[in-house]
Amino acid sequence: xxxxxxxxxxxxxxxxxxxxxxxxxxxxxxxxxxxxxxxxxxxxxxxxxxxxxxxxxxxxxxxxxxxxxxxxxxxxxxxxxxxxxxxxxxxxxxxxxxxxxxxxxxxxxxxxxxxxxxxxxxxxxxxxxxxxxxxxxxxxxxxxxxxxxxxxxxxxxxxxxxxxxxxxxxxxxxxxxxxxxxxxxxxxxxxxxxxxxxxxxxxxxxxxxxxxxxxxxxxxxxxxxxxxxxxxxxxxxxxxxxxxxxxxxxxxxxxxxxxxxxxxxxxxxxxxxxxxxxxxxxxxxxxxxxxxxxxxxxxxxxxxxxxxxxxxxxxxxxxxxxxxxxxxxxxxxxxxxxxxxxxxxxxxxxxxxxxxxxxxxxxxxxxxxxxxxxxxxxx
Amino acid sequence: xxxxxxxxxxxxxxxxxxxxxxxxxxxxxxxxxxxxxxxxxxxxxxxxxxxxxxxxxxxxxxxxxxxxxxxxxxxxxxxxxxxxxxxxxxxxxxxxxxxxxxxxxxxxxxxxxxxxxxxxxxxxxxxxxxxxxxxxxxxxxxxxxxxxxxxxxxxxxxxxxxxxxxxxxxxxxxxxxxxxxxxxxxxxxxxxxxxxxxxxxxxxxxxxxxxxxxxxxxxxxxxxxxxxxxxxxxxxxxxxxxxxxxxxxxxxxxxxxxxxxxxxxxxxxxxxxxxxxxxxxxxxxxxxxxxxxxxxxxxxxxxxxxxxxxxxxxxxxxxxxxxxxxxxxxxxxxxxxxxxxxxxxxxxxxxxxxx
Numbered sequence: 001x002x003x004x005x006x007x008x009x010x011x012x013x014x015x016x017x018x019x020x021x022x023x024x025x026x027x028x029x030x031x032x033x034x035x036x037x038x039x040x041x042x043x044x045x046x047x048x049x050x051x052x053x054x055x056x057x058x059x060x061x062x063x064x065x066x067x068x069x070x071x072x073x074x075x076x077x078x079x080x081x082x083x084x085x086x087x088x089x090x091x092x093x094x095x096x097x098x099x100x101x102x103x104x105x106x107x108x109x110x111x112x113x114x115x116x117x118x119x120x121x122x123x124x125x126x127x128x129x130x131x132x133x134x135x136x137x138x139x140x141x142x143x144x145x146x147x148x149x150x151x152x153x154x155x156x157x158x159x160x161x162x163x164x165x166x167x168x169x170x171x172x173x174x175x176x177x178x179x180x181x182x183x184x185x186x187x188x189x190x191x192x193x194x195x196x197x198x199x200x201x202x203x204x205x206x207x208x209x210x211x212x213x214x215x216x217x218x219x220x221x222x223x224x225x226x227x228x229x230x231x232x233x234x235x236x237x238x239x240x241x242x243x244x245x246x247x248x249x250x251x252x253x254x255x256x257x258x259x260x261x262x263x264x265x266x267x268x269x270x271x272x273x274x275x276x277x278x279x280x281x282x283x284x285x286x287x288x289x290x291x292x293x294x295x296x297x298x299x300x301x302x303x304x305x306x307x308x309x310x311x312x313x314x315x316x317x318x319x320x321x322x323x324x325x326x327x328x329x330x331x332x333x334x335x336x337x338x339x340x341x342x343x344x345x346x347x348x349x350x351x352x353x354x355x356x357x358x359x360x361x362x363x364x365x366x367x368x369x370x371x372x373x374x375x376x377x378x379x
Numbered sequence: 380x381x382x383x384x385x386x387x388x389x390x391x392x393x394x395x396x397x398x399x400x401x402x403x404x405x406x407x408x409x410x411x412x413x414x415x416x417x418x419x420x421x422x423x424x425x426x427x428x429x430x431x432x433x434x435x436x437x438x439x440x441x442x443x444x445x446x447x448x449x450x451x452x453x454x455x456x457x458x459x460x461x462x463x464x465x466x467x468x469x470x471x472x473x474x475x476x477x478x479x480x481x482x483x484x485x486x487x488x489x490x491x492x493x494x495x496x497x498x499x500x501x502x503x504x505x506x507x508x509x510x511x512x513x514x515x516x517x518x519x520x521x522x523x524x525x526x527x528x529x530x531x532x533x534x535x536x537x538x539x540x541x542x543x544x545x546x547x548x549x550x551x552x553x554x555x556x557x558x559x560x561x562x563x564x565x566x567x568x569x570x571x572x573x574x575x576x577x578x579x580x581x582x583x584x585x586x587x588x589x590x591x592x593x594x595x596x597x598x599x600x601x602x603x604x605x606x607x608x609x610x611x612x613x614x615x616x617x618x619x620x621x622x623x624x625x626x627x628x629x630x631x632x633x634x635x636x637x638x639x640x641x642x643x644x645x646x647x648x649x650x651x652x653x654x655x656x657x658x659x660x661x662x663x664x665x666x667x668x669x670x671x672x673x674x675x676x677x678x679x680x681x682x683x684x685x686x687x688x689x690x691x692x693x694x695x696x697x698x699x700x701x702x703x704x705x706x707x708x709x710x711x712x713x714x715x716x717x718x719x720x721x722x723x724x725x726x727x728x729x730x731x732x733x734x
Contacts, residue, residue: 016509051609052629053596053617105511112714115548115600167510167657167717184632188639188659190717192510194549204549206596207619208632208640209584 001099004159007246008270008297009093014100015273016107016164022178025158026216027243027277028230029258029265030151031322033284033307034237037063037125037149041229041238045153048228049215054207057118060214061229063151067291069124071152072117075200079272080294082109086271088298097273098161098198107165110196118203129288141285148283151237153229154201154214155268155276156180162193162202162213177242178277179216187211198272224331224347236326241333243277252334254321254344255279262318264303264310266296284308319357328353403493467519471500471704471726475524475531477733482525482532485670487679492534495523502537502708502721507568508656514713516721520556522706528733531696532669532683533558533579535706540676543711544587547599552711554583556671556680558704559653560728561694565703567725569653576703577694578651578659579667579682583711586647586671593618593642618642638665647671648682652692656718664689686730696730704728 003012004019045061062071070076079098086095098108128145137144156173160180163171170186171193173179182193182202187210193202194211202213217227225231230238241255249260258265258279265279282292284304292300310318320342324335330352332344337357344353364378395402476495483489499521504512520537535556543554559569561576570576587594595618596603610626611617619630619642627633632640638649638661648669653659666689671680688695696702707722709715 047609052631053608053619053622054630056596056603056605105506105509105513107509112550114550118549165510167508168659169657184640185635185637187632187637188717189546191549192717205630205632206547206549206599208630208637209546210632210637210640212631 006097006159006273006275008267008275009097009273010091011093013097013159013273015159016099019159020173020175021158021245022173022175024176024242025178025244025277026156026221027241027255027259027279028153029239029255029279029281029325031237031239031281031325032148032150033281034235035063035149035151036235037065037151038234039063040232040234041151041153044228044232045214048217050212052205052207054205055203055212056206057115057121058203058205058212059121060201060203061151061153062121063149064122065125065127065147066150066295067124067129067147068127069122069150071121071123072113072200073120073123074117075113075198076269076295078111079109079198080269082111083272088271091298093271093273093297095271097271098196099159099164099273107192108161108196110161110165110198112191112195113200129286129291142287143285144287146283146286146288148286150268150280151229152199152201152268153278154180154216155199155274155278156214156216157277158275159273161196161198161272161274162211165192165196166190167192174218177218177221179218179221180213181215181218182211182213184208184210184212198269198274199276221331225329226331230326231329233326239321239325239332241331243279250334252336254324254332254335257317257321257335262306262315263299264306264318266299266303269295270297281307284311316357320355323355323357324353327355467499467501469501470724471498471522471706471728473498473522473524473533473704473726473728475526475728475730477698477731478525478527479733480527482527482530482683484530484532484668484681484683487534487670487672487681491525492523495525495534497521497523500706500723500726502706502723505707505718505720505722508718510718512713512715512719512721514710514715514719516710516713516715517708520706520708520723522558524728526686526696526698526730528686528698530683530685531730532681534679534681535581535708536677536679537708538676539673539678539710539712541710541712542583542673544583545594545599546584546711547594547596550714551599552714552716553709554673554678554711555709555715556581556678556682557707558682559707560696560702560704563701563703563727565725567705569656569658572654575652575654575692575694577662577684577688578653579669579684580649580651581647581669581671581680581682582649583671583673583678585644585649588642588644589647593620595619648684650684650690650693652690662690662693696728698730699732700730702728702730 001014002018004015006013041061050058064071102108128147130145170183189210202211205212226240230240243255246260249256251261264281267276282300309315317337320337323342324344333347334345336343340357342355346352483491499519517537523534525532545551546553557580559576559578565574565576646668648667650662650667651659667684669682686696705723705725707720709720
């Protein structure tokens with residue numbers, strides 16, 4: 001196999017194709033600390049793209065509860081079990097990726113889920129990490145008993161396993177924005193992609209009998225508008241934009257700032273070797289850091305420290321970027337934090353949105369003389 | 380086959396007449412065919428008897444199948460042949476017999492098939508192009524071919540205890556078979572850009588769609604319930620064809636015309652062109668015909684096409700000519716699909732000149 005450079009694991013690795021990075025790479029940052037699992041993203045996607053016959057249990061966007069939840073069932077546990085124990089040395093991954101661990105005759109390790117695996121999208125919802133806590137339980141931070149929500153979409157990986165394993169090259173990565181698509185005309189339903197995508201974000205349509213996956217709302221992205229799941233996020237956890245490689249990181253680009261400058265946003269299971277392009281700000285109150293390191297790699301400790309600094313008011317720039325999340329339907333290409341406001345700019349440099357770092361508060365009179373009534377809520 | 384003594388014909392079983400036990404009276408083949416031909420003159424005087432699926436052959440085949448990756452294909456086939464009770468040719472050398480009548484395209488069990496010399500050919504797991512077939516598969520298949528000067532038909536038979544005719548669930552794969560033919564210089568690995576090959580591919584799920592109507596969601600999920608599928612409000616059991624044209628994008632592959640996603644199929648046999656691994660594509664004119672049937676753990680499938688080519692790049696066939704030829708079989712229960720298949724070596728197809 002050719003060798004390609006994966007910056008998330010700090011080394012070259014094997015991949016079925018030569019490296020071909022897109023002109024720019026669509027990416028997103030999800031702040032797990034703010035996700036409330038309202039599933040509005042899930043339904044925004046579901047009603048837009050997968051309400052057809054044959055797509056009943058197909059969720060291009062889902063929100064699962066960690067540590068016990070997963071969709072499809074045990075996707076993360078199973079692929080990690082197949083991969084076996086692996087090692088990092090600092091920021092360099094010294095274990096095997098799913099491509100390097102492939103047995104003879106395969107392009108990557110993977111498994112094909114059964115239908116029942118898709119039938120419980122909310123299994124494990126809101127279950128805490130440890131139910132066996134004794135009676136004397138004191139609330140402290142980080143939490144001894146914890147859970148958090150993990151919203152997931154296709155990662156539009158730089159080195160997609162679905163693309164690499166399709167025998168027909170029916171899956172392609174768009175050079176203009178790095179979005180990974182299944183050619184609906186060309187796919188013959190072999191399901192090698194379903195098998196080898198470790199995130200299990202390629203699905204089989206039961207009626208059309210071919211594979212389908214998240215399209216990152218490319219018709220919207222082409223017009224400078226964010227995908228539906230991002231636009232509709234109630235918790236405003238999602239920052240959508242374009243990510244550069246670390247050597248070309250632009251500190252004014254919101255995604256680059258979060259991923260490369262402050263390093264608060266981390267890839268999901270980087271050790272699998274796909275260089276996924278959805279990044280997560282890890283939850284800061286989880287009592288088991290090893291679990292987070294397993295999910296997000298060795299950058300977890302730094303990310304939590306950086307996030308805590310921002311929450312303590314020591315990093316207004318980081319607060320500003322996070323305040324811009326879901327503040328506009330348009331894609332924010334650049335940002336600036338100045339005089340208590342965060343400004344978001346479009347590709348042409350025009351101002352798209354400005355958000356105060358602190359919500360202004362107005363206190364009204366208890367008695368409304370205009371209508372002659374007392375107010376119940378004065379703020 | 381026709382009996383040399385009582386002149387009765389039969390179409391399943393071995394080279395001995397099931398009525399009187401006398402050997403079959405196949406007309407002598409006028410051209411050299413390398414290998415073993417059941418019922419042909421190569422087997423003449425030493426009929427091999429009816430096909431028997433023995434445990435010994437199955438286990439032997441499995442053991443050798445496991446070792447096949449490291450063996451030369453011919454050695455593999457010959458080695459397995461020693462363990463089987465039937466002669467198995469390592470390479471297909473198929474003669475398309477001329478018959479001056481309509482071909483039994485829709486009847487895999489037609490007695491007319493007895494006119495075609497049968498050849499039992501070794502199958503091996505595909506392990507040249509990724510991904511490999513790493514699961515057990517059939518050991519051999521029996522090939523026959525007939526032509527009538529206008530059309531050619533192949534009959535493939537292979538053992539398959541599991542009958543896999545649905546591709547609805549994520550982990551359901553179809554049984555299937557295919558023949559490919561091309562110019563004598565065509566390469567084994569699905570042809571090349573300079574020398575494309577024509578493929579006829581029969582699919583068990585397509586056959587079921589044709590025989591019993593489109594196998595919709597409920598065929599695999601009988602208890603499926605739903606509120607409604609936009610915009611089909613109030614439709615009790617919506618089928619893909621119920622979608623109005625403006626809502627067909629909700630069945631994307633169907634809407635863009637993917638041949639695999641269609642609900643109405645004229646034929647269970649797809650005509651394709653290939654120019655190397657991973658290049659297989661449906662030809663514009665779908666005029667291949669055929670029919671497959673499963674009986675007692677065995678598929679018997681007919682694949683047919685006109686001798687003349689109807690699409691650009693398609694291989695036309697002419698009596699008296701030889702062509703590159705190979706077959707493949709997919710066991711759905713073994714998760715076979717695409718390159719995960721059991722294949723024969725690259726052999727030849729010869730079309731007998733009309734008499």
